[in-house]
Amino acid sequence: MKVLTKQANFLLPKELLEDLKKNVPRMEQSKVVAEALKKELKSIKLKKAMKESFGAWKSECHPELAEGTDKYIRRIRKSSRAGKA
Structure with a gap:
């Protein structure tokens, strides 16, 4: 199943971008950034859910x-x- 993609422009710290380019092949950089973003968003959503549900028990x-x-x-x-x- 093909995943739909859309181009996005982000500003990244220079050192982070250089490290990405140095360590990840060009054709895999978007995938690495997408996976890192997906992981971070999951963490943010979990923290938000925990904060919102605090006191429910x-x-x-x-x-x-x-x-x-x-x-x-x-x-x-x-x-x-x-x-x-």
């Missing part, structure tokens, strides 16, 4: 976890095993 809404997740998981596993016996 309320301890009072989940009293079953007040004693800790280990006890909760053990109890759930124990109850599911009881039905199989």
Whole structure:
């Protein structure tokens, strides 16, 4: 499947551009920049989602976890095993 592309003009620090040209073949430079941008955008979106969802979890809404997740998981596993016996 062919990916649609569009030309974009960005200003990059001179040293960064020189390093790119020195270490990446000319025909692969756009791919390297696109992959780096994709990775950075994923990180930015994740940080934004974490910031926006902060506080969504309320301890009072989940009293079953007040004693800790280990006890909760053990109890759930124990109850599911009881039905199989």
